[in-house]
Amino acid sequence: MASKINFELAHATISDLQQMGEMEKACFPLDAWPLIEQIAALILPGLVRIKAVYEGRMVGFTGGEVKRNQRVGWITTLAVLPEFRRQGIAEALLRACEQEMGMPYVKLSVRRSNVQAQALYLKCGYHHKDVWIGYYEGGEDALVMEKRLPEFNNVE
Numbered sequence: 001m002a003s004k005i006n007f008e009l010a011h012a013t014i015s016d017l018q019q020m021g022e023m024e025k026a027c028f029p030l031d032a033w034p035l036i037e038q039i040a041a042l043i044l045p046g047l048v049r050i051k052a053v054y055e056g057r058m059v060g061f062t063g064g065e066v067k068r069n070q071r072v073g074w075i076t077t078l079a080v081l082p083e084f085r086r087q088g089i090a091e092a093l094l095r096a097c098e099q100e101m102g103m104p105y106v107k108l109s110v111r112r113s114n115v116q117a118q119a120l121y122l123k124c125g126y127h128h129k130d131v132w133i134g135y136y137e138g139g140e141d142a143l144v145m146e147k148r149l150p151e152f153n154n155v156e
């Protein structure tokens with residue numbers, strides 16, 4: 001069996017914009033964020049932005065937004081370049097984002113047809129919570145998935 005690569009996790013910054021654009025194109029043929037949203041994800045205060053880096057190249061990215069009044073952290077995006085998949089990169093990014101958001105509940109939405117991502121979320125402890133009918137471009141439903149993180153139960 002091929003051994004897994006030694007990637008590192010780091011905070012992303014605006015200097016990652018170009019690589020983020022390439023990742024959006026490669027990973028989200030239907031839902032790529034427009035440039036303005038990519039910039040926002042990399043600079044707005046209060047957002048979590050974590051990249052996976054291999055040999056100086058960004059190979060994965062996740063974003064998170066904390067809704068403190070609801071005690072929920074939302075995973076806003078998660079992507080790994082196709083040639084770097086099935087090496088545990090998304091799982092590591094997801095867990096790092098959950099920890100950095102520090103909320104007792106984490107939620108995300110995923111296309112109903114995206115069974116690969118749903119398999120990842122189920123493995124990481126998420127369960128189906130809700131359906132947003134016709135939410136995505138093209139009219140596909142969103143499944144909302146949620147996970148509870150008991151270690152953050154006392155967060156005010």
Ligand SMILES: CC(C)(COP(=O)(O)OP(=O)(O)OC[C@H]1O[C@@H](n2cnc3c(N)ncnc32)[C@H](O)[C@@H]1OP(=O)(O)O)[C@@H](O)C(=O)NCCC(=O)NCCS
Pocket residue numbers: 027028078079080081084085086087088089090091092109110111114115116117119120121123
């Ligand atoms: C979904 C995605 C982020 C997964 O990235 P990844 O780095 O390959 O995921 P991991 O290697 O961490 O996978 C962890 C586990 O998730 C599950 N999983 C991940 N990809 C899977 C697939 N294609 N088919 C079935 N299960 C899968 C498996 O249980 C896997 O564990 P295993 O490899 O030991 O079996 C990646 O495929 C991607 O970028 N897809 C396009 C963008 C996207 O759909 N993002 C999610 C939007 S909600």
